[in-house]
Amino acid sequence: MPFPQSTMTTQRGEFRRIHRALQRKPELAARTPVFFCEGDSWFSTPLAMNLLDWLVYPTPEDEEHGVPQFGAGGLFFRTERSGDLALDIFSPGRIDDLADWYEGFDFDLVLISAGGNDFVGTFLGDLFAGQGPMTPAQAFARVQRSRRFEEVRGAYQRFLRAFRRIRPDTPILAHSYDYPQRMGQSGQLTLANLGAAALLRDRVGPWIAPHLATVLPQATQQREFAAMLIDGFVEQVLSPLADRTEFAGVFRFVDLHGTLRRADQWFDEMHPTGAGFHALSLKLRNAANALLPPAKRRA
Structure with missing residues (x-):
């Protein structure tokens, strides 16, 4: 089959077929990066061009300049889902399923986006239920005592060990999150950003501020606490x-x-706008490009 100039993306159903077609073209396969992608809404949200979309799909303007850098036939296996926790993604059963796919194809790089959802939503609601006002530092200390960071780190470790056993030398690249700026802001669903599905539900979130209302009532306190969570994810997990x-x-x-x-630059409490994701994707793109085999890197 002919390969388009823009990057190809595939969910499970068509990945095997396209990969086989690629292998029948050795010269093209030799310069085509193949990515295994798993994660949460930063890779999957349909509300804007997300972090992974910017590596996969070019805008018309970017197409003129040869962007995205993994275009001209780059192949992405995408299995990410919005709302997923790292504890779910890296559960033993899910890892076994992912490992079957990972073992069956020659991937050049694994891209991972996971962990943000583990520290919001129900987790925060349960952690602070019935609690009175406290400082951001005290709230963060409560998170640390919950051992949530250790749990998420253990889940990541399970995944890394399983994938490394299959391909000891294939790089695995994750990312941190950025500091939320719009505490309490829900994501507004419209026909423009979600299509007809927006007729069934008009908003998503917020996932942080409502659970902090009694312990950290001020937005400045909530932002400070959220920043501590982001830093803690880097310092205690990644x-x-x-x-x-x-x-x-x-x-x-x-x-x-x-x-x-x-x-x-933020669409809602936890998700950047398309332009925000684009700014983040430049950093991810540069790091990913450096980890590819030399023949598959883009200038």
Whole structure:
């Protein structure tokens, strides 16, 4: 089959067919990066061009300049789902399912987006139920005592060990999240950003502020606490794993802290706008490109 100039993206149903077609064209296969992608809404939200979409689909303007960098036949296996927790994605049963696919094809790079949902929503609601006012530092200490960071780190570790056993030298690249700027803002669903599904539901979220209303009533306190969660995810999950000798040369992460400092770069409490995701994707793109085999990198 002919390969388009823009990047191809596939869900499970068509990935095998397209991969086989690619293997029948050795010269093209030799320069085509193949990505395994798993994660949460930062890779899957339909409300805007998300972090992964910017690596997959070009805008007309970008097409003129050869963007995205993984175009001209780059192949993405995409299995991400909005709302997923790292604890679910990296559960033993889900890892077994993912590992079957990972073992069956020659992937050049694994892209992971997971962990943000584990520290919001029901987790916060349960953690602060019945609690009175406290400082952001006290609220964060309560999160630490819950051992949630250890649980998420353990889930990541399960995944990394399983995938490394299959392909010891294939890089796995994750990312941090950025600091939320619009506490309490829900995502407005419209026909323009979601299509006919918006007729059934007009908003999603928020996932943080409502659960902090009695303990951290001020937006400034909530932002400070949310920033502590973002930093804690890096310091207690991503960095310790990247520093482990066991995963040396395999696991890395892109630090996205402090990239989106303006409220207008955020669509809602937890998700950037399309333009915001684009700014973040430049950092992810550069890191991913450097980890590809030399023949598959883009200038």
